[in-house]
Amino acid sequence: MIAIPTKLSHIQEDEISGEVVLYDPTTTRVIYLNPQAKLIWDLIDNERSQVDIVSVLQEVFPGNDSIVLDVNDALNRLEEFGALNFLGE
Numbered sequence: 554m555i556a557i558p559t560k561l562s563h564i565q566e567d568e569i570s571g572e573v574v575l576y577d578p579t580t581t582r583v584i585y586l587n588p589q590a591k592l593i594w595d596l597i598d599n600e601r602s603q604v605d606i607v608s609v610l611q612e613v614f615p616g617n618d619s620i621v622l623d624v625n626d627a628l629n630r631l632e633e634f635g636a637l638n639f640l641g642e
Contacts, residue, residue: 557600557603558597558638559639560637561638567579575594577635589623591628597637603628610623
């Protein structure tokens with residue numbers, strides 16, 4: 554079964570001074586999203602798999618060999634923060 558990253562409903566997305574942050578009110582923790590992580594976060598629609606997200610970014614940024622690693626890293630960090638989980642694991 555393919556794992557699908559799924560945003561957790563309690564996570565709040567805010568823009569503060571032009572920077573995008575995620576806030577977890579249950580832990581009061583905040584995580585900053587750089588532009589690449591924000592793009593990945595926006596692609597999480599609770600239907601796309603990790604592979605689908607990589608495919609979309611490879612179409613948008615052809616020739617970027619680090620996309621797979623970047624998506625894996627961003628999704629792992631978001632999961633560690635508690636902003637998402639993976640359905641199907």
